[in-house]
Amino acid sequence: MSEVRLSIPSQPDFELGINRTNNVAIIAEVPETEIADGLVFLIPGMGGENDASYSTMLRRYLATKHNLVAVSVDGHCNNCRPLSSQEFGSVTLDIEKNSIIDALGKYVVNNLGHPLKLEVETHNDVLALLQGDVSHQYSLKAHLTPPGNQYQNFGVLAALDHIAALHHLIDTGLAFDTSNVLCLGSSHGGYIAHLMAKFAPNTINAVIDASAYTETVTKFVDNGFCEAAISDGNLLYDCSTTQGWQFRLPGRDDFFGPDRALIRDAAYRDHLEIDKQMADRRCQFRMIHSEEDSVSSPLLKRAQADLLQSNGYDAVLKIVKPTDVDGKFIKSVDHGMGIALNALFDHFYPTIERRPGKIDRELATELTFPCPKRRYVLKYDPASIHVKAECPLHSNAREAEQVRALAG
């Protein structure tokens, strides 16, 4: 067994017209056998499974136990939480200046009646002052910026990065069954896995997810400062990933309107219909979700499973109830259910059927996903690792945009 580390150029953010500066890093654990049975992407959510030690062990486990090439990809905004050990660079935490001023006001109020001696020149001076007042807790708002000044794209670029990584691994000559490509993820990682299946309907043989949402969690793309709470002594940081989208100005490309939401909807009927028509062999889905999940709606998850099943997909959804908590496989009914990714894979992989077939790059697949104002077009080119992606406005919408621009 050996570890392979590679990197590929990143493709531009085609929705926002932003060229990305950092490469996409890939780490693959390759089993010792002559030909691996397939390849599995380990796609971390926003939590601890992004930890470098854990990822390393998980890759080794899956490669050895299941004879699969086990791959981690530093896809776009893959890493947006501070962790003690990170494989792909560190996240920076930037405190909102206004929240420092608010906290200073609270400090003054908290210390009324006591002689106040404020000798502060910088924001860091204020933070030191707050940290010294250990009898009170102060809340601050902070942005988490992934390495390379990335921002929260919410899934599309991350999914395309993984697909490009697959093509690159194939091109390097790794010996594995390319018709058995699997995506394993929990929460946001599972969501990206579903987007990969949407964007590569002939490539992904199976998605295995726990607690994956079916569509964009909008509170994660509007600076809600509710994604993560990080404490540092008596300071509590309410965090939000640095944003690429905004919700207030509809005329701009970075407005997160219906088009942006629908392309990110892994259970949108009209788009699933397109995938169904384009797929020679349909992706298999194995999903597990808590009926008490407060982050990812169980109702939407059930609707996703129903939609997949009614369209002829081999889709299984296990809804977890409090009585299913066994302390080993399922540890709680909270989001994620405390299910370890190795256990999740062991649980569902034996139910996945290996079926021969060509992948989208071999088929030169071209997908068009219509949305209200624009269409998303994905074109596979056998000569390129990248999927060519664009999202032109419909002609009537383009005219409307031009009129809007002329009107100022």
Added chain:
Amino acid sequence: MTHSDVFSRVSQIISDELGCEISEVHLKASADDIDGWDSLAHARLILKIEDVFNLRLPGDRLFELDNVGDLVALVSEAHV
């Protein structure tokens, strides 16, 4: 290296990595018995043990260890 030597060194690593008393670490102790022994800590622990003993544990058994005794046995097997 004897089984007892392996246990002694593994216990010390567990104590250092998880910040627990070495007296808490006995052969029957499982992750449930020692505070902070979650899946992330387990991963760090395994990699630390591999580093200290200069060995590579079999990948397919990394998550299938029920207690300290299983871990010591695995290290002893790999250390031969």
